[in-house]
Amino acid sequence: MTILAIDDLRVHFDRRRTRLHAVRGVSLEVAAAECVGIVGESGSGKTQMFMAAMGLLAPGAEAAGSVRFEGTELLGAKAAALNRVRGSRLAMVFQDPMTSLTPHLTVGSQLSEVLVTHAGVSWPSAESGALRMLERVRVPEARRRLRQYPHELSGGLRQRVMIGMALLCDPALLIADEPTTALDVTVQSQVMDLLRSMRREIGMAVVLISHDLGVVAGLADRIVVMYAGRIVESGTAGDILERALHPYTAALLQCVPNLHGPRLHRMPSLPGQPPDPGTDAPGCAFAPRCAHVTQRCKAERPSLQIGPSAHAVACHYPLPA
Amino acid sequence: MSAALLSVRDLRVRFGDVEAVKGVSLDLNGGETLGLVGESGSGKSTLARAILRLVPVSAGELLWRGEDMRACVGSELRRRRRDLQIVFQDPLASLDPRMSVGEILAEPLRIFEPRQAAAERRGLVGEMLERVGLSADMAARHPHEFSGGQCQRIGIARAMMLRPALLICDEPVSSLDVSVQGQIVNLLGDLQREFGMSMLFISHNLAVVRHVSHRVAVIFRGRLVETADRDTLFAAPAHPYTRALLAAVPDPKRPWTAAEPSVVEEAVVPPGSGCPYRDRCAYAAPACRESVPALEAVAPGHRAACHRWREVVYS
Numbered sequence: 001m002t003i004l005a006i007d008d009l010r011v012h013f014d015r016r017r018t019r020l021h022a023v024r025g026v027s028l029e030v031a032a033a034e035c036v037g038i039v040g041e042s043g044s045g046k047t048q049m050f051m052a053a054m055g056l057l058a059p060g061a062e063a064a065g066s067v068r069f070e071g072t073e074l075l076g077a078k079a080a081a082l083n084r085v086r087g088s089r090l091a092m093v094f095q096d097p098m099t100s101l102t103p104h105l106t107v108g109s110q111l112s113e114v115l116v117t118h119a120g121v122s123w124p125s126a127e128s129g130a131l132r133m134l135e136r137v138r139v140p141e142a143r144r145r146l147r148q149y150p151h152e153l154s155g156g157l158r159q160r161v162m163i164g165m166a167l168l169c170d171p172a173l174l175i176a177d178e179p180t181t182a183l184d185v186t187v188q189s190q191v192m193d194l195l196r197s198m199r200r201e202i203g204m205a206v207v208l209i210s211h212d213l214g215v216v217a218g219l220a221d222r223i224v225v226m227y228a229g230r231i232v233e234s235g236t237a238g239d240i241l242e243r244a245l246h247p248y249t250a251a252l253l254q255c256v257p258n259l260h261g262p263r264l265h266r267m268p269s270l271p272g273q274p275p276d277p278g279t280d281a282p283g284c285a286f287a288p289r290c291a292h293v294t295q296r297c298k299a300e301r302p303s304l305q306i307g308p309s310a311h312a313v314a315c316h317y318p319l320p321a
Numbered sequence: 322m323s324a325a326l327l328s329v330r331d332l333r334v335r336f337g338d339v340e341a342v343k344g345v346s347l348d349l350n351g352g353e354t355l356g357l358v359g360e361s362g363s364g365k366s367t368l369a370r371a372i373l374r375l376v377p378v379s380a381g382e383l384l385w386r387g388e389d390m391r392a393c394v395g396s397e398l399r400r401r402r403r404d405l406q407i408v409f410q411d412p413l414a415s416l417d418p419r420m421s422v423g424e425i426l427a428e429p430l431r432i433f434e435p436r437q438a439a440a441e442r443r444g445l446v447g448e449m450l451e452r453v454g455l456s457a458d459m460a461a462r463h464p465h466e467f468s469g470g471q472c473q474r475i476g477i478a479r480a481m482m483l484r485p486a487l488l489i490c491d492e493p494v495s496s497l498d499v500s501v502q503g504q505i506v507n508l509l510g511d512l513q514r515e516f517g518m519s520m521l522f523i524s525h526n527l528a529v530v531r532h533v534s535h536r537v538a539v540i541f542r543g544r545l546v547e548t549a550d551r552d553t554l555f556a557a558p559a560h561p562y563t564r565a566l567l568a569a570v571p572d573p574k575r576p577w578t579a580a581e582p583s584v585v586e587e588a589v590v591p592p593g594s595g596c597p598y599r600d601r602c603a604y605a606a607p608a609c610r611e612s613v614p615a616l617e618a619v620a621p622g623h624r625a626a627c628h629r630w631r632e633v634v635y636s
Contacts, residue, residue, distance in 0.1 A: 041498045042469060155361060184360040184525040185569040192571075211498045214571030241573050255499045257528035258572045259555065266510075267532045269503025273468055 003172055003205055004030040004053070009065035009075075011048045011057065011229075020277040022048040024229035025065070030173065035199065035206040037220030037237070039213055039252065043274050045229040046209050050175050054092055055082045070172065088118040091166035095178035097158035101150040107134075107161050108146030114168045129168065136201075137164040137194060156187035163194060170202055177209045192218050214256040217241055225249045228275050228285035231304055235311035245311065245318035248286050284316070292317055324387035326351045326519050327372065327487060332381035334364070334371050341367040343543035344381065349487065354513065354520040356534030356551070358527055358566060364543040365523050369489045372521070373405055374398060403433050406480035410492035412472035416464040422475055423460030426450070429482045445482070453478040453508060470501035474508065481512060488512075489521045494529060506532050528570045531555055539563050542597040545616060549623040559625035559634050561602045596628065604629045604636075 011023035023045040030036050040046045052063040053074055067074045069090055074082065086092075094100045102110055111130035115121050121129065127146070134142035137160045150158055159179060166174055176195065180188035196219055199206055210216050216223055216237075223240040225233040225248065233246040244250045254268040272289040275281065283298040284290070290297065296316055306312040325348040334342040342364045349355050359365045370376045372383065374390065383390040385401065393401050409415040416425055426446040430437055447457030453474040464472055473493060480488055490509065494502040510533060513520060522533050530537055537554045539547040539562065547560040558564050595610040596602070602609070608628045616624040619634065627633060 041500050185527075185571070186360055186525075186565055188571070189569040211500070212571065213499075213573045217573035218571060252500060253573055255503055256571070256573055257499070257502065257526065257532065258574065259528050259531065259567060259570050260572065260574070263531060267503035267506045267529075269507065270500040271504070273470075 001032045002029045003032050003070055004028075004207075005066070005068045006049070006053065007066040007068075009049060009052060009063065009067060011045065011052050011061060011063045013058070013061045015060075015278075018278040021229055021280065022061070022277060023052065023063075024280075026226070026229070026231055028224060028231070028234075030205050030207060032172065033203050033205055034222065035208060035220050037216030037223040038207060038209045038226060039211065039216055039223060040226035041211055041274055043228075043277065044226040046226050047177055049226075050092070050177065050207065050209065054086060054090070054175070055079070056092075087114060087166075088169035089172050090175070091169070091171040091173070092175040092177065093159070093162050093166050093179050095181050097155065097162045097182075098150060100162060101158060103150055106147055106149055107153070111146075111161070111165055111168065114165055118169045133164040133168055134161070137161070137167070137198070139164070154187075155183055156191065159183060159187075159191050160194065163191070163198065167198055167202060167204075171204050173205045173207065174199075175207045175209070178211070179208070180215060181210070181212075188215070195219060212256060213241070213252055214258075225252070229277070230285065230314065231312070232286065232315070233311075233313045234304075236309070239309070239311040243311070243321040245307075245313040245321060246286075246315050247290050247292050247319060250319055251289075251291075284314075292319075324384070325349060326353075326386060328382070328384040328387075329368075329372065330382035330384065332368070332371060332383065333379045334367050334376055335379040336376075340379075341543055342371060345540070345543075345545050347538055347545065347548070349519050349521060351486070351519055352513070352517050353536065354522055354534050356530035356537040357521060357523045357540060358525065358530055358537060359540035360525055362542075363540045365540050366491055368540070369407070369491055369521060369523055373402070373407060373489065403483050404486040405489065406483065406485035406487070407489040407491060408473070408476050408480050408493045410495055412469055412476050412496070413464055415476055416472060416479075418464055421461055421463055422450070422455075422467075425464075425475065426460070426479050426482055429479065433483055449478045449482060452512075453481075454504075468501075469497050470504060473497060473501075473505050477505070477508065477512070481516065484516055485518055487519045487521065489523070491523045492525070493522075495524065495526070502529065503532075509533060525566075526570065527555075527566050539566065544597065544613075544626065546598065546627070547623075547625045548616070549619075553620070553623050557623075557634060559619045559623065559630040560598075560627045561604050561629075561633055562598050563625075564633070565601070596626075604632055 006028040009023055009026045013020045026049055038046045051057050053067040063075055108130050112126035115126035115129045131142055134145055139145050139160050180191050208216055208219055220237050223237055224231055227248050233249045251270045255270060275285050284302055287293045287297040302314045302316045304312050304314040327349040329345060329347050331344045331346055332342055333344055345368055357365050371378050378391060423446050426449060427442050430442050446460055450457050450459060455474055494505050524530050534551050536550050538545050541562050547563050596614055599605040599609040606629060614626045614628045616626045619625050619630055
């Protein structure tokens with residue numbers, strides 16, 4: 001069953017005289033209880049796509065297309081309608097837990113407020129609900145933490161609190177945007193562990209947004225690779241990690257620094273930059289950085305071709321699988 | 322044997338009641354890269370700032386080519402700082418948004434070479450921009466016009482303007498896309514081959530450190546817990562914390578295994594005088610509650626501070 005259906009979503013910003021295209025026509029479905037990883041570099045549109053879905057675009061941004069969550073159109077919906085799903089059925093965790101928690105409220109009151117607002121429970125029972133949630137997300141000394149302020153917690157604990165807050169109302173879908181990027185590798189693996197076990201416990205769907213395929217690989221059932229506002233490849237985690245068809249996906253996989261295999265003289269990287277969001281060249285957006293580029297790639301944009309087993313790629317010359 | 326470029330001896334840094342660096346000793350030789358690995362709050366950035374004399378040292382020695390740096394004050398300290406430069410984690414935040422890139426790169430020259438002609442300075446700025454993979458005509462632009470990776474190139478160019486003998490890189494790639502991390506790491510390696518500076522490369526990710534370092538030091542809660550040459554550290558880590566750091570590196574080719582599955586980070590710092598890692602350690606034994614383990618030789622050039630390193634190595 002599909003719970004989130006994005007159809008031909010477009011997001012642009014108007015800056016002075018230029019129009020910046022962040023998302024250039026993306027269609028995507030997320031099924032109940034499924035984890036979809038969204039991978040791409042800064043500026044690929046991966047975050048803006050879901051900010052549009054949540055009604056959280058910055059002023060000056062406009063979205064077109066359709067985003068339906070559990071059958072309800074979210075794009076252009078009134079704030080009151082959005083607030084009924086946001087924070088309860090549809091929850092989001094951001095990269096920086098320090099800026100997404102309110103600095104002048106204790107952890108306990110921020111968590112309780114969610115339950116009072118969305119579940120309509122009384123403050124005293126909300127407080128015990130908050131305590132139970134902190135214990136579920138394995139925050140040590142949960143009772144003491146309730147009375148602390150965000151700045152008194154480490155980055156890893158703050159992210160646990162954020163995840164706990166997102167899960168308070170048993171969401172059907174959790175959108176996690178770079179949830180571990182600001183954290184140490186050891187803490188990162190603990191937070192990913194937590195997401196994995198909470199997903200099992202609650203049975204929610206998860207959209208995991210990251211620039212690092214290594215992080216996404218640990219949780220996602222399906223992976224969508226974005227470049228310059230478009231999907232360039234999507235498939236099962238196995239398809240993407242073991243049988244990548246798009247040269248961009250293959251390059252991203254190469255770039256994840258790893259400990260196994262020989263130590264290379266030079267660390268793999270992807271030369272060049274993503275294209276300027278203010279321009280729209282006719283060909284493949286990845287062509288200027290692609291090792292396999294031809295004349296055709298510069299002239300004609302490849303469309304997303306869906307192959308057998310739903311492994312899709314937008315490339316004139318996909319790599320041999 | 323000639324003296325090391327930098328020798329840190331039993332260095333301590335205290336902020337009020339908190340001792341951030343608890344007696345660290347390390348040597349850095351000319352042209353060498355030492356990787357310094359640890360988590361947030363381990364004291365790795367404080368150690369770097371103490372070496373730069375940006376935070377006061379409470380105790381211990383800092384020797385620069387065998388001379389005591391702590392005795393350096395005033396104009397002598399200023400001259401010394403010319404040899405020691407730093408690249409920060411957040412490339413955009415470390416560049417003044419109101420200055421053009423050209424002004425940012427010229428500033429160290431203006432300070433240390435005040436009599437240099439403006440045209441000569443502009444020439445050097447242009448050369449350095451080209452050297453770090455940007456172009457000389459970008460000097461007129463401002464930091465916000467650049468991507469994160471390009472800003473980090475600018476930060477590196479600024480640090481290299483005075484040809485330092487030691488470049489401290491504090492998490493230089495942690496806030497960059499994985500696709501760009503390699504570009505920056507390779508650039509630092511190229512600059513080292515060309516200019517021969519030593520590097521102290523601070524990171525929490527051992528997979529990145531593996532690419533740049535000749536030797537690696539692992540720091541935990543203000544103390545060094547393991548040091549070895551690169552290949553030894555990755556092939557035969559002797560401290561359980563080093564093993565946890567290695568296990569935590571995400572790898573799309575391998576299913577994820579949790580580093581320390583049952584333990585949440587900073588499960589209350591254990592009081593008393595035992596090993597600071599014991600509450601997170603799979604090898605902890607009664608002896609670990611008794612005393613803080615000192616660094617012991619595991620093999621020539623390889624030292625670990627663990628009461629049970631033999632069990633760890635032979636497990």
